[in-house]
Amino acid sequence: MTFYIFAVIAVVFALTLIFKKNPVSSAFSLIVVFLSFAGIYAVLGAHLIAAMQIIVYTGAIMVLFIFVIMLLSADVPDLDYSRTSKTTKITALIGGLTLWGILTWMFKGAELTKTGTHTEEWITQSGGNTQVLSELLFSEYILPFELTSILLLAAIIGAVAIAKRKRGKKT
Amino acid sequence: MNINRELLTLSYEQLQWLSPIAILLVGVLFVICVASVFNRGSKQITQWTSILSLFVTTLSSYSLLDTATPHLLFNGMLVLDKFSYFFFIVFNLSGAATILMSDRYLDLDEMNHIEFPILILFSVLGMMLLVSSADLISMFISLEIMSLSVYSLVAFRRNDRLSNESGLKYFILGGAASAIFLYGSALIYGATGSVRISSMLTAATVAQPSVLFALGAVLVVVGFLFKIAAVPFHMWMPDVYEGAPAPVTGFMTAALKAAMFATFIRVLIQLGFGKPQWNAFQTSIYQILWWSALVTMLVGNLAALPQNNLKRIFAYSSIAHTGYLLIGLITALKNQAVLGSTILYLVSYVITTIGAFGILSLLAKKGDTGLNVHDLSGLSQRRPWLAAALALFLFSMAGIPPTAGFIAKYSVFYAAVENGEIGLVIFAVLCSAISVYYYLRVIVFMYMRNPAEQATWRRPILTAVVAIAVVALLTIALGFSPSSLIEATGSLSLAQI
Numbered sequence: 001m002t003f004y005i006f007a008v009i010a011v012v013f014a015l016t017l018i019f020k021k022n023p024v025s026s027a028f029s030l031i032v033v034f035l036s037f038a039g040i041y042a043v044l045g046a047h048l049i050a051a052m053q054i055i056v057y058t059g060a061i062m063v064l065f066i067f068v069i070m071l072l073s074a075d076v077p078d079l080d081y082s083r084t085s086k087t088t089k090i091t092a093l094i095g096g097l098t099l100w101g102i103l104t105w106m107f108k109g110a111e112l113t114k115t116g117t118h119t120e121e122w123i124t125q126s127g128g129n130t131q132v133l134s135e136l137l138f139s140e141y142i143l144p145f146e147l148t149s150i151l152l153l154a155a156i157i158g159a160v161a162i163a164k165r166k167r168g169k170k171t
Numbered sequence: 172m173n174i175n176r177e178l179l180t181l182s183y184e185q186l187q188w189l190s191p192i193a194i195l196l197v198g199v200l201f202v203i204c205v206a207s208v209f210n211r212g213s214k215q216i217t218q219w220t221s222i223l224s225l226f227v228t229t230l231s232s233y234s235l236l237d238t239a240t241p242h243l244l245f246n247g248m249l250v251l252d253k254f255s256y257f258f259f260i261v262f263n264l265s266g267a268a269t270i271l272m273s274d275r276y277l278d279l280d281e282m283n284h285i286e287f288p289i290l291i292l293f294s295v296l297g298m299m300l301l302v303s304s305a306d307l308i309s310m311f312i313s314l315e316i317m318s319l320s321v322y323s324l325v326a327f328r329r330n331d332r333l334s335n336e337s338g339l340k341y342f343i344l345g346g347a348a349s350a351i352f353l354y355g356s357a358l359i360y361g362a363t364g365s366v367r368i369s370s371m372l373t374a375a376t377v378a379q380p381s382v383l384f385a386l387g388a389v390l391v392v393v394g395f396l397f398k399i400a401a402v403p404f405h406m407w408m409p410d411v412y413e414g415a416p417a418p419v420t421g422f423m424t425a426a427l428k429a430a431m432f433a434t435f436i437r438v439l440i441q442l443g444f445g446k447p448q449w450n451a452f453q454t455s456i457y458q459i460l461w462w463s464a465l466v467t468m469l470v471g472n473l474a475a476l477p478q479n480n481l482k483r484i485f486a487y488s489s490i491a492h493t494g495y496l497l498i499g500l501i502t503a504l505k506n507q508a509v510l511g512s513t514i515l516y517l518v519s520y521v522i523t524t525i526g527a528f529g530i531l532s533l534l535a536k537k538g539d540t541g542l543n544v545h546d547l548s549g550l551s552q553r554r555p556w557l558a559a560a561l562a563l564f565l566f567s568m569a570g571i572p573p574t575a576g577f578i579a580k581y582s583v584f585y586a587a588v589e590n591g592e593i594g595l596v597i598f599a600v601l602c603s604a605i606s607v608y609y610y611l612r613v614i615v616f617m618y619m620r621n622p623a624e625q626a627t628w629r630r631p632i633l634t635a636v637v638a639i640a641v642v643a644l645l646t647i648a649l650g651f652s653p654s655s656l657i658e659a660t661g662s663l664s665l666a667q668i
Contacts (some may be wrong), residue, residue, distance in 0.1 A: 005555075020366070029449045033608060082494065087595050102313065103386075106382050106383070106386045107383075109382045114447075115628050138245075138264050140246050141248075141308070142245060143245040143249060143306075143309050144248070144306075144308045144309050144312050145249045147300065147309060148312060148482065150196070150296065150316055151295075151312055151315055151316045154290070154293040154294075154297070154316050154319050154320050156320055157203070157286055157289055157290060157293070157320075157323075157605075158286075158290060158320055158322065158323030158324075159323070161284060161286035161287075161290060161327060162326050162327070162329060162338070162571075164329070
C-alpha cells in the first residue's frame with residue numbers, strides 16, 4: 001500500500017518534470033521524484049540506500065543542478081516545445097505506449113519468487129544493512145567498487161577536456 | 172547462504188594474469204602525473220608515455236596469450252582467458268595507432284591537448300575490462316568507463332558546433348542505451364537472483380525460461396545492438412561520425428566496435444548458444460539477430476550510396492559491416508567452432524578502418540573540412556602514396572582480393588553457408604556488390620580526375636607515415652598469407668562459465 005503511494009507520487013512528478021517548461025520547477029519535481037524513490041527503498045527495507053538517496057541525490061546533486069541552472073540560464077527563456085514536430089510527438093506517444101503495454105503484459109505473466117543470497121533474515125542476522133553493505137563492498141564487490149573510482153577519474157578528465165575553452169588568443 | 176568474504180588479496184599468480192590491466196592502469200595514472208608535472212612541451216612527453224604504456228600492455232597480453240583455461244578473478248567477476256588477451260592486443264594496438272596518427276591533425280585545429288591520449292588510454296582500459304567482465308555490474312561500469320571517455324573525445328573540438336552537437340547527441344543516446352542495458356540487467360537479477368553472467372546460463376537453458384528473464388535478456392541484447400549500431404538502432408551513428416574528429420571516428424569504428432562485439436559474443440555464448448539445439452527463447456533471440464543483420468546490411472549499403480562526405484560514407488559502410496559481422500555472429504551461435512572466422516573479420520576490419528581514418532586525418536583541412544569526395548580529385552598526382560594506401564584500404568573494405576577484407580569476408584560467408592545460412596549469405600553478397608560502387612567512386616575521384624589548381628595537401632609526418640605503412644602492409648600480408656591469423660583466431664573459444 002505504502003509502495004503505491006510513493007509510486008504514484010514518483011510517476012506524477014516525473015511527468016511534471018518533463019512537461020514543465022521552467023527548468024527550475026523541473027528540477028524541483030526531480031527532487032520529489034528522488035524523495036519518493038527514497039520512500040520506496042525504505043519500504044523495501046533498504047534503509048541505508050534510502051538515506052543515501054536523500055543525502056546524495058536530493059541533497060548534493062540537486063543542489064548542484066539548481067546552482068548550475070541559476071548560474072547559466074537565469075536569462076534563458078523557458079523551453080520552447082512548439083518546435084517539436086507533430087510526427088515526432090505522435091511517434092513518441094505510440095512508442096511510449098507500446099513499451100508500457102509490453103512491460104505490463106510481461107510483468108503480468110512473471111512470478112517474482114526468486115531471491116538472491118541476501119535475504120532480509122540473513123541481513124538482520126549478519127548485523128544490519130550498513131554492516132552487510134560495507135562488508136560486501138570491500139569483499140565480494142571490490143572490483144566494481146574500485147572500477148567506479150576509475151570511472152570517476154575518466155569522467156573528470158573528460159569534463160575538463162570539454163569544458164576548458166580557449167580564452168582569447170594568448171594562453 | 173554464506174557469501175564468499177574474500178578480501179582483496181591477490182596471489183602472485185593472479186597478479187600475473189591481471190598484469191595487462193594493471194600495467195595500463197598504472198600507465199594511465201603515470202601519464203596523468205607526467206602531463207601535470209611537465210607544463211611546457213608536455214604534449215610530446217604525454218603522447219610518447221601513452222604509446223609506451225600501450226605497447227608494454229600489448230607485450231604483456233601477448234606473453235599471456237597461451238593461457239589454456241579461463242582464470243576467474245575477484246570472486247568470479249573478471250574472466251581472463253585467451254579470448255580476452257587476444258582482444259587486449261587489438262584494443263591496445265588500435266589505441267596506439269590512433270595516437271600516432273592524430274598528432275598533426277590535432278595541432279592543425281589547435282586542440283592538441285594533453286587530455287587526448289589520456290582519454291584514449293582510459294577508453295582502452297574500459298574496453299579491456301569490458302571484454303573480460305563476467306558480471307553484469309562490472310560489465311556496466313567498464314562499459315561506462317569506455318563510453319564516457321569516448322563521449323568526451325567526440326566533443327573534443329571544443330569550439331565547433333558540429334562536434335559539440337554530435338558529442339551531446341552521442342552522450343544522450345548512449346546514455347539511453349546504457350539505461351536499457353541496465354534495466355535488462357536488473358530484470359535478469361530479479362529473475363535469477365545473481366548478477367554473474369554464469370547465472371544466465373542455467374536460467375536460459377531450461378526448457379521454458381521465465382518471462383522476466385527473457386525480457387531482461389532481450390533488453391540487454393538491444394543495448395548491445397545499439398552500441399554496435401545495428402539497424403534499427405543506427406540513427407545516431409552518421410551524425411556522430413561526421414561531427415567527431417577524424418582520428419576519434421577511426422578509433423570508435425575500430426576498437427569500440429570490436430570491444431562491443433567481443434563482449435556481445437561472450438554474453439550470447441553465456442545465454443546457451445554455441446551448439447545446435449535451442450529452446451524457444453534462444454530461437455527468438457536468434458530471430459532478432461537474423462532480421463537485424465538483414466536490415467543492417469540493406470540500410471547501411473543503400474544509405475551510403477548518395478553520400479558525398481567521406482566520414483559519412485565510412486559511417487554507413489561501418490553500419491553495413493556490422494551487418495556482415497552479425498552474420499558471423501549468428502553462425503558462431505549455431506556452431507562455436509567457426510567463432511574464429513567472425514573474429515578474423517573483426518580484426519581485419521579494425522586494421523582497415525584504422526588505416527583509412529589515419530589517412531583521412533592526414534588529408535583533413537582545418538576544421539575537418541576537405542573531406543568530401545570531390546576534394547580528393549587528383550590526390551594520386553600530388554600524394555601518390557597516400558592515394559595508393561587509401562585505395563588499398565577501400566579495396567579491403569569492399570572485399571576485393573588480395574586484401575585482408577577479402578579473406579575475412581570469404582571465411583565468414585563460407586562458414587555461414589556451411590551452417591545453413593545460405594539466404595543471408597546471398598543477400599550479403601548482393602549488398603557487397605552494391606558497396607563496391609561507393610568505394611570505387613572515391614578511387615575514381617582520386618585517380619581519374621585532375622586536381623584543382625590550388626589543391627594542396629599537408630606533408631604527412633613521419634610517425635603517421637610509419638603507422639599507416641605498417642597497417643597497409645598488414646592488410647596486404649593478411650590478404651596473401653592469412654594462415655597465421657586464421658590459426659590464431661581459430662584457436663580462440665569461449666567457455667560457458
